[in-house]
Amino acid sequence: MITHTRRLALFALGLSMNLCLAQSAPPVQRLRGTVQSVTSSTLVVKERRGEVIELALNDKVIVTETYPIALSDIKPGSFIGTAAMPQADGTQRAIAVTVFPEASRGVGEGHRPFDLQERSTMTNATVADVLTATQGRTLQLRYQGGEKTVVVPMDAPIVTFRPGDRSLLVPGASVSLSAQMVNGKPTVLRVNAGKNGFVLPY
8 A cells, every 4th residue: 555655756757757848758756765675567666865656667677686796897998887976186086987898988078066965976988097195096997078087995895787677676675776657657667676785876
């Protein structure tokens, strides 16, 4: 049964997804949180701000497993995405780094604002050089039209991903998902999930 809180959250999500009426399709929204429950056709997620949201699942949903790797796995030539905070010296301090599989090289290439934290950024780029330091590594990143220097502290999560399935969607699982209004219901399009208690960094 959907509680009053869930109804309000669902209404808020549906409202936000329909703000831009001029678009031919409803906008895609990103949600991050923890799975509360799952059935063959629904996924209930507690979003990071505390809202509990029920979403529809269908056979077209794409499930991906996000899992940790080592900082040393970042090599020159790696294509990565890093959420980071801008520093006073012009560098970026990584919050977390995703090393993309080769098949995803070039996806989302560039530097842009990111919604993880206030002032946070996302840079998808190729690693041109890796400099080892006592407190982590410094990455020289290059993308079409620009370059960035990113300092990766030792405690920054380093992750990659691989194809997954619905067995990852269990109560307590950390997820990051995209959803869109389909036939009047907020519907999961794609979901990244952690396994065995692994918490996604973003």
